[in-house]
Amino acid sequence: MPLVATPLRIEERAMRRGGAAAVVRTGMGEAKSRAAAARLAAAPAVVVAGMCAGMRGLVPGDVVVASEVRDPDGTVVPCPWAESLAEELRRAGLAVHVGPVATVRKLVRPAERVTLADAGVIAADMESSFLLAGVWAGGGTSPWAVLRVVSDAPGHELLRPGIVRNGMRAYRALKAAAPALAGWPAAAVAAHSVDSAPLPTADGPEGADLGMAERREAGRDTTQDGGA
DSSP: OOEEEESSHHHHHHHHHHTOSSEEEOOSHHHHHHHHHHHHHTSSSEEEEEEEEEOTTOOTTOEEEEEEEEOTTSOEEEOTTHHHHHHHHHHTTOOEEEEEEEEOSSOOOHHHHHHHHHTTOOEEESSHHHHHHHHHHTTOOSOEEEEEEEEEBTTBOTTSTTHHHHHHHHHHHHHHHGGGGTTHHHHHHHHHHHSOOOOOOTTSTTOOOOOOOSOSOHHHHHHSOSOO
């Protein structure tokens, strides 16, 4: 069973109620995520799980697995075990989108969605690259992954009618994804042993509570990962 890192309280609740056994709430945004990163680096397997902003073609409740995570400064964190996690989720009956996820420092606005989507990004959050920085930089071979569920998307923006309904769709999808995490570490290791190319490093071609305060806005906490 991996250690599941959830930035927000509502995300932690979804994972626990879905049956995830080892869940830690790491807090919203860059500073709290960086503070939590060292703890994650010591785990035998890590999944960052939460809600996100979806780009074009996605709607609230869609499940996203990151093929890579792009940080705001241009570093790309690879996610070589993405497909093995996506397969576990598909076996659980979930439709899964696999692609690049961007970590951003502020909520994504409509114009920014266009820019991110044009760059090939399928979703955005405010924590994943910061949380994974220590795991990746450590050069370990223990699996890591990013699982996000869309809470807002084009046509389903924050602070519009439907925010509560969209948040509940995301919550239910995140809860439904939790049972699939139990078998993922073993599947990830098996898959990587077949395709054992070296992982990129920080010097490679890509260049590069433990808790949060009480929810600032009930609508934001129940509808997205604090991120986007």
